[in-house]
Amino acid sequence: MIARRALLGSASVLALPAVVRAQALFTRPVRFVLGFAAGGAGDITVRMLVPHMQAEIGQPIVVDNRPGAGGIISAEAVARAAPDGHTMYLLTTSNMAAPAFYRTMPFDVTRDFAPVGRMVWYDHVIAVNPQLPVNTLAELIAYAKARPGTLNIGSIAVGNAQHLGVELFRAMAGAPMTTVTYRSSPELITALSTGEIQVAGELLAPTLPQVQAGRVKLLAVTAPTRFPTLPDVLTSAESGLPDYIVRSWNAIVFPANTPRPQIEAMNRAIRRALGVPEIRNRLIELGGLPEASSPEELGAMIPNEVAAWGRMAQLAGVEKQ
Structure with a gap:
């Protein structure tokens, strides 16, 4: 029972x-x-x-x-x-x-x-300050090679995906830029928009508001395909780095x-x-x-x-x- x-x-x-x-x-x-x-x-x-x-x-x-x-x-x-x-x-x-x-x-x-x-x-992106005279990933790489050591590229926190994505970009592109790390995404994106750094590797999501406001310019999405709401932003493969795919x-x-x-x-x-x-x-x-x-x-x-x-x-x- x-x-x-x-x-x-x-x-x-x-x-x-x-x-x-x-x-x-x-x-x-x-x-x-x-x-x-x-x-x-x-x-x-x-x-x-x-x-x-x-x-x-x-x-x-x-x-x-x-x-x-x-x-x-x-x-x-x-x-x-x-x-x-x-x-x-x-x-x-x-x-x-x-x-x-x-x-x-x-x-x-x-x-x-x-x-x-x-x-x-989350797709990653390579973004630049709008004052930097480049409009494509290929132009950025050429600009950096012509001026070795003059560009800073930002990421957040040593030891995370964004940081590794930046280091991989520098290595694959052969771009002589100096990596600068920040504590958070807002700090990184603010530094990019104000010109404290010229380039950043970051997730698309926290970057979008500054892109829409015209304070940051996207050069490429580091994904296999273009992002649905950004059909005009090329992928890294379309920009000349076919093996550079970084997603979070x-x-x-x-x-x-x-x-x-x-x-x-x-x-x-x-x-x-x-x-x-x-x-x-x-x-x-x-x-x-x-x-x-x-x-x-x-x-x-x-x-x-x-x-x-x-x-x-x-x-x-x-x-x-």
């Missing part, structure tokens, strides 16, 4: 709608840790999606910006957090690139996290050993948010390409991405610190 009642009880729980089951799994606010300052592409994306994700899980999701060390400090904090579904991390390509910059890491990105799901792809993405992970029900519930929350037409359209307007994945797809993607960014670091001649 007891066994029968237990089975009936379990069956009744399983019969509940997925949203109700999800809300039973999360019993307090969920802390969502980001490894960079407010205002960047990932931060903008997260703050758009969070209200819809909260509705799915029935608890507030508190965004916790913790910039520094290319996301290593924040990622380590989440890797060591309790695996109960109430702490999660915005995993990005910067976490994939970090092992190529550092000899030792305080965690293993392929082992110490439980994949939940990918959210958005972001995803959600929990600490390793988080129970499967919490993982599945948060994956549904991602899909719910990305399924809102206004959200999808706004992400595209902002320079992102929404594309959810399953936990398994993300889990298979992570080691492949770590290996790919490692190969890029070798091509760029990056020395580990």
